[in-house]
């Protein structure tokens with residue numbers, strides 16, 4: 001038996017690409033998806049972009065042509081066979097088609113169209129049955145860690161006030177249905193006062209954040225929500241007021257829009273920070 005002195009030095013650690021690398025797929029290559037794709041392509045320890053889905057596959061291939069490691073553009077149904085985790089950042093109606101195959105395989109789905117979870121709650125059961133996970137990132141919001149922590153105690157009330165520039169709200173089904181014209185307003189106008197459950201239907205491309213807040217806290221029927229159209233604003237702003245037995249807090253965020261005026265820049269960054277934390281030696285925030 002050799003003594004410790006004479007034992008060969010252990011081989012230097014080298015990255016093992018055969019296992020441990022999470023294969024990431026992106027479904028939807030718009031404001032969020034493209035930014036996340038770039039971040040993954042630039043390199044993220046433990047994560048590799050392996051495939052994307054897009055509405056227009058030719059255009060998507062063009063948008064991805066300059067990636068260092070090009071990936072295939074495939075229909076959403078083909079993503080699961082290629083990846084361990086999918087970032088859903090497509091139109092809300094596609095949520096089941098994107099999420100179901102991954103959840104059935106016990107994998108993880110990062111859901112940006114969080115409003116659509118309310119009308120597809122069977123996905124939660126599917127995740128439970130097969131050992132998959134639906135992750136709703138903080139997205140365009142803030143402080144969901146504080147809200148979920150407060151929910152471990154008793155939350156008495158959660159209120160959110162969203163103010164958006166007119167072009168971020170125009171065309172929302174609720175406005176059309178209720179004949180609320182906002183194109184020519186000169187003063188802030190409250191266009192909605194209700195719950196995230198109602199807003200998920202009336203403002204499907206706008207109020208994912210309110211549903212995320214509701215899921216973190218006291219649910220989509222007890223959370224109160226106001227939406228204002230404000231012609232003087234250039235940023236999507238959300239203010240949250242929480243009253244709980246552990247703490248009361250008020251938080252605000254003013255989001256710089258992307259090319260898609262409905263979506264704040266921080267949304268994609270929230271996904272990127274989530275992916276980066278998965279393998280980080282120091283993880284801050286829950």
Ligand SMILES: NC(=O)C1=CN([C@@H]2O[C@H](COP(=O)(O)OP(=O)(O)OC[C@H]3O[C@@H](n4cnc5c(N)ncnc54)[C@H](O)[C@@H]3O)[C@@H](O)[C@H]2O)C=CC1
Nearest residue numbers: 028029030031032053054055089090112113139140208263
């Ligand atoms: N949770 C949150 O905090 C936030 C959620 N969102 C939501 O995230 C989602 C993505 O947002 P954005 O990137 O801003 O939207 P986007 O409209 O810029 O991008 C969506 C992309 O999906 C593509 N698409 C359409 N049909 C498709 C198909 N069959 N297969 C694959 N891709 C298809 C579209 O062509 C488009 O490029 C939306 O549902 C949006 O409402 C947006 C901002 C914040």
Ligand SMILES: O=C([O-])CC(=O)C(=O)O
Nearest residue numbers: 140206208209236263264
């Ligand atoms: O809620 C959303 O889906 C998007 C939003 O308000 C924002 O980007 O500020």
